[in-house]
Amino acid sequence: MSLWKLGCRWGSNTPLFYDFIKENNIVIGWGGKTYNIGDWLLITDGFSVLAFANVMTEPKTCLNYPQYQNEFLKLKIPFQHELFVYKAEWIVLKREDQFNYDLQQGIARVQNYEIKIKFKSLLNKYKKAMDLEKKIEILKNKKQIILQGPPGTGKTYTAKKLAERLTENYSTSLSEKEFVDLLKVGAKIPNASGTTDYYTIKDVSLDKVTLGSEKAQQDWSPKFNQIKIKFDQLLINEVPSNKNALEPYELAVAKYLFNKLNSAGAKNNFYQLIQFHPSYTYEDFVRGITAKSTDGIIEYKTEDKIFAQFAKKALKNYNDSKKxxxxxxxxxxxxxxxxxxxxxxxxxxxxxxxxxxxxxxxxxxxxxxxxxxxxxxxxxxxxxxxxxxxxxxxxxxxxxxxxxxxxxxxxxxxxxxxxxxxxxxxxxxxxxxxxKSLNFVPSTSEKEELKNFVLIIDEINRANLPSVLGELIYALEYRGKKVESMYDIDGDNSLIIPPNLLIIGTMNTADRSVGHIDYAIRRRFAFVDILPDPSVIENEIAKALFKEISELFNSRDTLASDFKPEQVQLGHSYFIVNNDGELQLKVNYEIIPILEEYLKDGILLEKAEKIIVDLKARFEN
Incomplete structure (x- = not known):
């Protein structure tokens, strides 16, 4: 692959032809075979790099495209047999990613090392974004997918990125009602500074809460709006900063409310992550009977579990969006x-x-x-x-x-x-x-926005899926239709999975439990491969080691015939390190143990043992 620069003016004081070639997904070259299939071009206006284009076809003289003739002449591009046209895939750079390449020539091979590094970095960034968008498209179409791949390929990380991308513009801020309802006079609030002291709530109003402390002879009254700012920062995983003396009290109340809302299941960031395990059941996941003590009397109550709770939230939003x-x-x-x-x-x-x-x-x-x-x-x-x-x-x-x-x-x-x-x-x-003379007066309140709700099921293959999912196997395919649960709540045993509830499972393909997923379940999920990506490994020693270990999985002398390399090869996350010392720790306590486990399970053959022993000896000191 070569890297080229293509300027979008055919000489000085001529029209810009950038928009024309972009809209037609082509690039142009002069004389013979300028570019090869797979080459990349920096598309520029003057010194400004506006886009990248990847050459997809062999060249054809522009005379093969008579439909372009009038436009070429308007743009002062010579419509001659020496001008060649190539079909290309384009990546248009965002304004903040555009950069300068100080080269006057219109068509030239890029030789500048720094420009090549800049191009490679941005290309990797945009490819990842495009790959994420492709997975989102699959998920929206199928409604449930399983990200599958060998250990260490970032399946859970990718699932979280998908969920964040699908829910990134939604607000789950704190309301005044929640503020008043959850702050009760006499309740103890842990000190956000990490000390063992507690604040005691002395009074609550719509705009503030009054706190006292056993270790201080004064009260504090952080305002609702100040607490709300800290609460919103907690929602997006930002650590609130300390800028004034009152802030620890605001933060303490915000954390108290945040934890209380999340533990009650009343507040959530529109996506949740749970992990399956071999003893996980329908009663843990969907709906089950729980013993509760009410006024000293044990009462057996049917309760919605995480899936049914989440599905009801999504269904409410789905129905409200139609009102x-x-x-x-x-x-x-x-x-x-x-x-x-x-x-x-x-x-x-x-x-x-x-x-x-x-x-x-x-x-x-x-x-x-x-x-x-x-x-x-x-x-x-x-x-x-x-x-x-x-x-x-x-x-x-x-x-x-x-x-x-x-x-x-x-x-x-x-x-x-x-x-x-x-x-x-x-x-x-x-x-x-x-x-009370309470009469409804219609108002034009804001229409409810249809939102995505995303449930991530990590290690989905480790549970007995037919048993855990039950009637949901049917409901996954027939979104919006009622299915009957084996348990009822207050006389209602129906469950509905709405179209806006998306499910992302992750599955380790090196785990033999993947064979337990039956065809009925496989048909309802789209399976998306998440494979090792050496391009994200920056440490040169780690990069070389990744290549060396990869050879174990690409040779029939060392890999059992029952397995394909893409099912079991160690992923890139094992090799992402900040320094050589960290790599040594990962080799000794993560990489070698899993390779030895592969040997024991027959995934790697006997010939791999000497290579693993040598690797262990190299990194012991």
């Missing part, structure tokens, strides 16, 4: 008024100990997302749960009678079965709105 602004504004209004209604019920419960639904059934307590109701006789001690969301949805669906709730498919199964109880609470909510 009109007025519909969204009404839902927001109902949510706000229902919070007031719950406070009203809570106060009434505190005074009277119950809220009467019928002569024999009462609301007896509140969960964070439901009313607890039970009868006088024959009910479990904790009763049943009446989801807040069911009452709000029944209101939005304009249900007015028991039969409306009984046949409303937007509600849970329990709401359909116990419609006579639910209609009474719905009527109570309507009366509350009427008594």
């Amino acid at each position: 009109e602004q007025v519909e969204i504004s009404k839902e927001k209004w109902v949510n706000e008024q229902f919070e007031k209604f719950v406070d009203f019920i809570s106060d009434d419960l505190e005074k009277n100990g119950k809220i009467v639904i019928t002569d024999s059934v009462n609301i007896v307590k509140l969960d964070f997302d439901a009313f607890r109701y039970k009868g006088i006789e024959g009910w479990t001690k904790n009763g049943n749960r009446m989801l807040f969301n069911d009452i709000k949805q029944a209101y939005l669906d304009e249900n007015n009678e028991r039969q409306d709730i009984k046949h409303n498919q937007n509600l849970s199964g329990l709401a359909n079965w116990h419609a006579s109880y639910y209609i009474r609470i719905l009527d109570l909510f309507k009366k509350f709105l009427l008594d």
Whole structure:
């Protein structure tokens, strides 16, 4: 491969033909065979390098392209048999990547070493970006992919890059409501400076929180807006800086809120990463029964696990994105008024100990997302749960009678079965709105944006996939369709995987468990190879060592016939080091152990043993 420079003016004071050759995906040369297939060109305007072009075909005289004649003449390019046209693939540089090459000649071979290094670096950068975009296109089309390759090729790293790229413009900032709801008077907040001291919350308002400390005789009152800045920095993994005396308190509160929201599953960066292992089950991944203690009573509850929780978040966004602004504004209004209604019920419960639904059934307590109701006789001690969301949805669906709730498919199964109880609470909510003169006024709130939700499943092949996925094997192919789980929650056993939930699995092809993935699952995933890339290795000794070890996997004298090199060859990440000392550590504690493991498992043959022993001896000292 040679590197050339092509200036886009045919002499001084002539028109620029850059746009013309770019739009037609061609380059031009003068006389004979200037370029070869595979050569690269720096496309310039004067000294400014604007793009790279890769030659894809043998040359043809411009006379073979009569459709170009008029344009060539306008651009002062001679339309003669000595002018040759080559088809090319173009990479247009972003403005910040454009650079100067101080060479006057219009067509010339590049000899400058620094320019060659600059070109190589930028080409590698753009190739990686293009490769990432290609994987994104596959993922968006197929909805779930598995990045497969031997150990050390950066499969998990690539999965994270894909997820970040697909969700990079989304905001998950802190709201005032979350700020007030999660900061409770008396709660202890760890000191962000790392000391053992704790701050105690003394007061909370919409715009600030007041903190005290046992070791200080003063209070601090960091403001919501200042805390929000630190929270946003934590979301994008930036370490907030310390610029003023108040900042440690702002950061302490931001970290407290960040951890609380993430642990509650209420806040997430639109992508999550989990890792499968051999004992992983459907009950760990999708939905299962968990023992919970409520007021000292053990209660067995069905709970959504990470996949079902994430799918519900994605489904809500998918459905909301199809709604009109007025519909969204009404839902927001109902949510706000229902919070007031719950406070009203809570106060009434505190005074009277119950809220009467019928002569024999009462609301007896509140969960964070439901009313607890039970009868006088024959009910479990904790009763049943009446989801807040069911009452709000029944209101939005304009249900007015028991039969409306009984046949409303937007509600849970329990709401359909116990419609006579639910209609009474719905009527109570309507009366509350009427008594308080709370009326909905339509507004044109911002339309919900359809967003990508990305779940990364690291080491996906290590679990028994048919067992872990269950009915999701069907749901993966039929996005947006309900499937029935073996477990129900509040009378509803349905699960839906929406189109905006994308799944990225990673799989080590050297692991023999890859053979356990059956055809039904293989058909639903696109398999994308992530192979060793020596171009990212900068240390020269490490680069030479990578080449040496690669030969073990490219010879039938040392690699078992059951394996292909691309399945088991050590990846580049083992050889990315900052210095020779770090390389020595990686050789002794990462590279040699895995090569010895390959020997033991029969992946590498007996002839490889001497090479490994020699390698071990070289790096021992």
